[in-house]
Amino acid sequence: MTDAFYITAAELADRGFDNTPDELMSHRHMIYSSPATLDFNSPGAKGFGVKRAGLAIPGSVMLLVAPGCCGRNTALLNELGYNERFFYLLLDDTDIVTGRHLTKIPKACKEVCDSLDYTPTAVMICITCVDALLGTDMERVCRKCEDETGVPTVPAYMYALTREKRLPPMAGVRKSVYSLLEPQKRISSECNIMGYFSHVHDDCELYDLLHSAGIKKVRELARCETIEQYHELSRANFNLVINPEARYAAQDLEKRLGIPFIELTRMYRIDKIHNQYRLLGRHWVLCSTTASTAARRSGQWRTSTENSVRCVLRWANV
Amino acid sequence: MIKLAIYGKGGIGKSTCTANLAAAFASLGKRVIQIGCDPKADSTINLLGGTPVTPVMDYMRDRDEEPTSIEEISQVGYGGILCIETGGPTPGLGCAGRGIITTFSLLEELELFEKFKPDVVLYDVLGDVVCGGFAAPIREGYADKVLIVTSGEKMALYAANNINKAVKNFEDRSYAKVRGIIMNRRAVENEEEKVRAFAESAGLDIAADIPRSADIIKYEDMGKTVIEGDPECETAQRFMELAKKLIAEDEAND
Incomplete structure (x- = not known):
């Protein structure tokens, strides 16, 4: 195979599994692009x-x-x-x-x-x-x-x-970097976001939703500038895992420090994202006032996101 | 939980002693796991009526994927003993030590101990402590104690001495310690004196004295341990005594 090859997802789906093109059968080529190349992090x-x-x-x-x-x-x-x-x-x-x-x-x-x-x-x-x-x-x-x-x-x-x-x-290195945390008194209105080595965007709706649900302090490893701030991570009432690669570290923290975790799945459909936030809200042991505030804010974020998507689609003339 | 690793010179009877000890624990009502850590993968065969379990490395090599449950890589043998074999590469290829490490990582990920909740775990380890992989069974979280199988033969005692030194080299706050010797008699002249002299010089206890017996071979030919084949025979009784002694020590420690 010397020529570049591509196929759309729809075409691939129409062909069915048994008719997968040879170009995508990695073991039939001397040189192929393995999943590792997609993950490779130079x-x-x-x-x-x-x-x-x-x-x-x-x-x-x-x-x-x-x-x-x-x-x-x-x-x-x-x-x-x-x-x-x-x-x-x-x-x-x-x-x-x-x-x-x-x-x-x-x-x-x-x-x-x-x-x-x-x-x-x-x-x-x-x-x-x-x-x-x-x-x-x-x-x-x-x-x-x-x-x-x-x-x-x-x-x-x-x-x-x-x-x-x-x-x-x-996944292993995530466990390593959280491994120096030690048990301390946990604060019910504090949580951590676990997943990435850079922090979540400042304008991410997650902060707003957590705050509206009564969480006063949201911590992330990437926002820790001092070792003292790092050690405050073990004050969290729970960890919110937003990348499955952090699951192993979260399990270790649950085992060692007794901090439970909730894992959010990355989704792209707005209704699915909204539904996940609603399910998350349902599990919070919070007073009804804050829970309903969070639900309202979640709905507002959904509307706002839908409007943004419509703008993008109009701009792209789709 | 009793966690023991059994080491000794190749061919000295480690698997025989391990399987009989496992059977003795099981017949005393304990939940037992036996993990063979040898590419030959024959540690547990006499707990399984002579039919070997698929070794973990064979499973991974043949299927090119990891098992997703303990059941795929284990079999339940005599007395409910859970039998697992690490297996290893084709002789002359690959890395058997790495095979042990991979298997242990996998068993940890499959939460073997949490799910099976054993009272006793036995690791039957190939030969000497030759590399990091073969030291894995004595690491923190695995075996707490080591039993060294030896006869009065010079090379068996030489190997036993090497194993004792190697384990002592690792002896810090989290590694296993040598519990003692299983004297597996091979009809060597002055055998007891020789083994006792070694044990004394190394500061080790002779935890069990297993007589040379045709019963072992007889029942192994039938795919059984002597505990299963003739629990009243002297050999079986020696393994029962060892099992009771180790249980009593464990209870005293608790």
């Missing part, structure tokens, strides 16, 4: 991969433990202001065969902390696929690092080979 594209996401804890630094080739593109993240937060421990073949890199990690951690003129809030140890095959217990290595430095140390796994498994790296 540092050059300035998205959030494991390394950048792993630095979501304010004031943290990362020690990348990898063969040189795995770490080279991390340099691209420097443009985003991370150049003071990444450190490298490069592995060679002997390290991997003998496992000696494991004794080097705590020493490297100590060196990183000593080299800084401040104490980092946490050290993320990011390790790559080579270690997945060695089966290293990184939790244990991190404890040794903590003993050495006194700084909380958390593992993050950049295991590309698990990308299409049940627990892909981006």
Whole structure:
């Protein structure tokens, strides 16, 4: 196949599953575009991969433990202001065969902390696929690092080979970045939004709906600028998960800190979105006044969105 | 919950001891899981009437997808024992250690312990602690204690010593500790003296003394453990005594 190929969703649906065009049967070609390419998150594209996401804890630094080739593109993240937060421990073949890199990690951690003129809030140890095959217990290595430095140390796994498994790296790193939260008294009028490493748009209707339902404080990891603000995340009465990749982290918080979570599904039809908000409202244990306010606001947002869509369609002359 | 990993030199009788111990626990009314961590995948065969369970790695290799339920990768054997085998790659290919790690991750995701609620979990682990994968059964959350199977043969004792040192190397606040030795007699001259001398030098207890017995082979040929085949025979009684001892220790710890 040398020519570009496309087919519309309607045409594909009309053909039925048994008549799927050969061009879309990935195993019939030497070169194909796997789902992984759609997910691929190049540092050059300035998205959030494991390394950048792993630095979501304010004031943290990362020690990348990898063969040189795995770490080279991390340099691209420097443009985003991370150049003071990444450190490298490069592995060679002997390290991997003998496992000696494991004794080097705590020493490297100590060196990183000593080299800084401040104490980092946490050290993320990011390790790559080579270690997945060695089966290293990184939790244990991190404890040794903590003993050495006194700084909380958390593992993050950049295991590309698990990308299409049940627990892909981006779900694992979410658990890592929330793992330093500790139990504290929870406040009924506070919640977290979990899902992405950048915060939700300021004008997103979700804030308005939550506030109208009586939630006074909505927190997000990406809005935390200090470690103190980060630790306030565990005050939440519940977590609102808006990306399934955060589900594993939310489950961990439920297990460790007793914070329940509600997961919203990403939808595109306005009536479905509205219905989901109504169902969400029904589950809030709030006084009827605030619940009805939320319902009213939800209806207003629906009308407003429908008007916006109509404007766009008119503009696009559809 | 009692969580034990059984290690020892290849061919020393780990699977035989593990399966008999599992059967002994089950006959004492305990809910038991046995997880074979060996590419040969024959750890649980004598709990299943000689019919092997599909190993997890075989399932994933053949179907190219992960199982979605425990039932797809397990079978219930003698005394209600849940039998699972990690399996492994074709000899000479792939990575058996990684197979153990993958299987353990999968069992965790399928919430094996939460759903089955076992009283006893036994891990039957191939040979020595050769890489991170084979150390996985003694990590936090898995086995609490290790039993080392050895005879009086020089190489079996050598392997037992290596395993003991390897486990001690991992001995920090969350890893398993060596509980003791299962002396699996192989009719070696001065066998008891040799094993006792090793146990004393390593500071280990001989938790059980299993006599050399034709009963084991007889019932294994029938796809059974001696506990199932002849619960009154001396060999079966030794496994029962070990199981009772471990239960008593666990209850005392609680």
